Amino acid sequence: MKRTTGQDRSTTRNWRPATQAIRAGTWRSEMGETSEALFLTSGYSYDDAATPAARFMGEAEGMTYSRLQNPTVQMLEERIAVMEGADACRTQASGMAAMTAALLCQLSAGDHMVAARAAFGSCRWLGDHLLPRFGIEVTVIDARDTRAWEEAIRPNTKVFFFETPANPTMDVADLAAIADIAKAHGITTVVDNAFCTPVLQRPMDFGIDVVAYSATKLMDGQGRVLAGAVCGSEEFINEKLMPFQRNTGPNLSPFNAWVVLKGLETLDLRAQRQSENALALGQFLEGRVGQVLHPWLDSHPGKALAQKQMKACGPIFSFVLDGGRAQAHALLDGLQLIDISNNIGDSRSLMCHPASTTHHNMGPEGREAMGIPEGMLRINVGLEHIDDLIEDMDQALKQAGL
Ligand SMILES: *Cc1c(COP(=O)(O)O)cnc(C)c1O
Numbered sequence: 001m002k003r004t005t006g007q008d009r010s011t012t013r014n015w016r017p018a019t020q021a022i023r024a025g026t027w028r029s030e031m032g033e034t035s036e037a038l039f040l041t042s043g044y045s046y047d048d049a050a051t052p053a054a055r056f057m058g059e060a061e062g063m064t065y066s067r068l069q070n071p072t073v074q075m076l077e078e079r080i081a082v083m084e085g086a087d088a089c090r091t092q093a094s095g096m097a098a099m100t101a102a103l104l105c106q107l108s109a110g111d112h113m114v115a116a117r118a119a120f121g122s123c124r125w126l127g128d129h130l131l132p133r134f135g136i137e138v139t140v141i142d143a144r145d146t147r148a149w150e151e152a153i154r155p156n157t158k159v160f161f162f163e164t165p166a167n168p169t170m171d172v173a174d175l176a177a178i179a180d181i182a183k184a185h186g187i188t189t190v191v192d193n194a195f196c197t198p199v200l201q202r203p204m205d206f207g208i209d210v211v212a213y214s215a216t217k218l219m220d221g222q223g224r225v226l227a228g229a230v231c232g233s234e235e236f237i238n239e240k241l242m243p244f245q246r247n248t249g250p251n252l253s254p255f256n257a258w259v260v261l262k263g264l265e266t267l268d269l270r271a272q273r274q275s276e277n278a279l280a281l282g283q284f285l286e287g288r289v290g291q292v293l294h295p296w297l298d299s300h301p302g303k304a305l306a307q308k309q310m311k312a313c314g315p316i317f318s319f320v321l322d323g324g325r326a327q328a329h330a331l332l333d334g335l336q337l338i339d340i341s342n343n344i345g346d347s348r349s350l351m352c353h354p355a356s357t358t359h360h361n362m363g364p365e366g367r368e369a370m371g372i373p374e375g376m377l378r379i380n381v382g383l384e385h386i387d388d389l390i391e392d393m394d395q396a397l398k399q400a401g402l
Contacts, residue, residue: 342357
């Protein structure tokens with residue numbers, strides 16, 4: 001243990017992100033293993049009866065049960081917290097477990113939440129269907145319109161919930177402006193940062209209170225496991241999230257935590273290269289298709305704000321074909337290298353048609369309000385060579401008559 005600096009915040013918080021992603025949170029057993037150990041254990045045993053008594057009373061540090069603590073899971077939580085610039089982090093079994101926990105742990109019947117219209121389908125479901133069943137009212141607004149946040153506030157508003165850039169429209173919301181409005185009214189901001197991860201955007205640097213993740217995406221980065229995380233202040237994590245999590249149990253398995261730890265080691269490199277590839281492919285598509293929704297292109301109305309908040313564009317963008325669903329499906333069917341898949345953040349390039357898959361449940365009116373036309377395609381650009389990706393896109397566009 002003596003040469004493991006990964007547990008010392010006064011050191012790890014000063015490292016650059018690429019270093020944090022490899023070393024922050026590392027804890028070594030007496031074996032001195034270089035790679036993080038995988039502790040597949042649900043329980044812990046004690047040398048004497050007084051030890052668990054002291055731990056259960058909170059008078060001594062130490063593990064008691066893996067719903068509460070696990071060494072592999074804690075390494076991941078410490079690493080994500082340091083990378084995010086957060087006091088603390090707790091992980092969950094999936095991104096949706098993280099979003100659900102982040103909201104339900106702090107909202108009660110009679111409270112009100114303001115949420116972004118453009119969002120991941122299941123995040124919208126939480127606000128549209130789950131929270132109202134428990135007497136929590138939700139107002140949905142256009143997150144790009146900063147004044148709309150202020151206008152939606154009621155005396156009982158407790159939470160603002162949004163993502164930026166949003167899925168799949170690539171709407172960019174102003175983190176600092178929305179955080180300021182929330183702070184002035186004592187409202188907690190919760191941002192779903194799955195598209196970016198802390199190497200591309202750190203919402204807390206702009207005043208956001210709680211950052212929630214699907215670590216399934218760019219953090220794992222190789223399409224292997226589901227995982228989620230919630231970052232916040234010591235007070236939020238210990239007093240709001242932990243009572244909810246320890247008693248409801250949406251925990252991340254140690255095995256999946258270990259896989260994400262391995263994924264994080266290459267996060268900085270992957271995010272940079274996938275962003276470069278995504279920009280090159282976006283530039284290739286512009287002029288060839290009806291519309292490209294890409295925050296790093298001049299044609300995107302949120303470009304300046306995106307470049308203020310994000311270090312690079314990330315791997316995901318969308319584009320719209322004038323020929324509607326038939327032409328979008330024809331392009332997907334013409335792909336030879338890029339996979340038809342609705343996942344994102346993978347090192348493989350993946351493409352999907354939101355209107356018939358991820359946002360199918362919203363119905364035509366819901367999609368129209370959210371800005372998802374029938375001809376929209378969303379792509380996650382991977383780590384393949386950019387020339388191979390452009391050649392595949394080019395031949396598929398030709399097969400779709402473009
Ligand atoms: C994938 C995703 C989620 C849900 O995460 P899971 O790990 O699939 O549960 C939530 N928000 C965004 C923006 C996502 O992309």
